[in-house]
Amino acid sequence: MIEFRHLIAIAYKGERVASRRLAARTGISEETALRATLETAAGADGLAHLLAERKAILAASAARAAARIADKAAANAARMTRHDGTPTPWRAWFDGSARPNPGRCGIGALLTGPRAERIEISEPAGYGNSSEAEYRALIAVLESALRAGARGLSIYGDSQVVINDVTGADAAAAPSLAGLRTQARALIGQLGGVALRWIPRHKNGEADALSRRAATASLASSAPNPGA
Numbered sequence: 556m557i558e559f560r561h562l563i564a565i566a567y568k569g570e571r572v573a574s575r576r577l578a579a580r581t582g583i584s585e586e587t588a589l590r591a592t593l594e595t596a597a598g599a600d601g602l603a604h605l606l607a608e609r610k611a612i613l614a615a616s617a618a619r620a621a622a623r624i625a626d627k628a629a630a631n632a633a634r635m636t637r638h639d640g641t642p643t644p645w646r647a648w649f650d651g652s653a654r655p656n657p658g659r660c661g662i663g664a665l666l667t668g669p670r671a672e673r674i675e676i677s678e679p680a681g682y683g684n685s686s687e688a689e690y691r692a693l694i695a696v697l698e699s700a701l702r703a704g705a706r707g708l709s710i711y712g713d714s715q716v717v718i719n720d721v722t723g724a725d726a727a728a729a730p731s732l733a734g735l736r737t738q739a740r741a742l743i744g745q746l747g748g749v750a751l752r753w754i755p756r757h758k759n760g761e762a763d764a765l766s767r768r769a770a771t772a773s774l775a776s777s778a779p780n781p782g783a
Contacts (some may be wrong), residue, residue, distance in 0.1 A: 559586045559607055562593055565609035620723060643750065644669040645705040647696045649712045650762035651680065651688025652770045658682065659773040662692035663765025666699050674699050677765035679773035689714040690735035692766060693721070695750075697742035708749045713756040713763075722751055 563571070570592050578588035590602070597605035649664040660683050664676040676699060680691040693712065700708055712718055720729055721739055728736055743749045756763065 557590075557602060559579075559589070560587050561606060565606055565613070566593060578777040603708055633758055643707045645672075645700060645703075645708040646758055647700060647710045648706060648754075648762040649689070649692040649696045649710065650766040651685065651692040652763075652766045653683060654770045654774055655687045657684040657687075658772060660688035660691065661766045661768070661770025661773050662688060662695055663762045663767070663769055664692050664696035664699070665761050665765065666701065666703065666705070668705065670705060674703065675765060677769045686714065686716045686729075686732060687735065688766070688770075689717040690720075690732060690739065690760070694735065694739050694742065695716060697739060697746065701742060701745055705746060706754070707749060708746060709752060710749060711754045711759065713754055713759040714740055715753055718751055718753045733744050744759070753771045 566574070566589060571589065572591040574589035575585060577583070577592065578585045581588070583591075593605060594602050645666065645668050647664060647666040649662070651660060651662045653660045658679040662676065662678060662680045666672070666674040666676075676692070678695075680688055680695075683691075689712065693710070696710065715734075716729070719727075720732055720736055721743070733751050743751075
């Protein structure tokens with residue numbers, strides 16, 4: 556005889572509801588009621604055939620679910636690779652902010668190395684718009700990398716404007732950022748082997764916090780002193 560747990564496993568929700576109502580109406584056990592409900596559903600093929608058929612359906616459904624999970628994991632891995640790239644000995648993250656925009660700029664960056672080197676940058680960067688602030692942050696971290704003797708460096712930023720401007724064709728470059736672009740490219744040329752990669756803002760948290768801290772300090776220093 557087919558065990559009750561197997562019957563529960565293959566029964567559809569409607570069949571379980573119907574069997575409970577049958578048990579309540581007739582006073583028979585829930586197992587007997589469910590068996591009777593499923594035997595009715597099985598018809599001439601019999602309960603054993605229904606059990607095998609339902610198990611095959613459940614197995615196929617589980618396989619599809621596993622495939623969806625695997626596909627999602629592969630897609631996530633591909634996104635991570637696209638954003639992060641192959642690990643390199645030196646890694647850096649940069650961000651810049653302007654308050655208001657344009658306004659007082661703050662830059663933030665983090666540079667890490669293969670021997671636990673960790674260099675943080677958080678400083679005011681004059682006046683400008685957000686793209687200029689981002690560029691100044693990139694230049695600052697490139698200068699730090701050059702001083703540290705970094706080789707094999709991946710730099711991450713969430714500014715598509717700056718990343719595209721540095722890596723793009725000369726014809727597509729923004730004229731207003733030309734001076735900063737020239738400076739950044741010169742530093743990249745001195746370092747050699749630098750990979751610039753865009754990442755979404757939520758993955759650039761440390762550099763963002765450093766730039767915001769610098770922008771806040773810049774605003775505070777420029778505010779009028781009531782006691783002066």
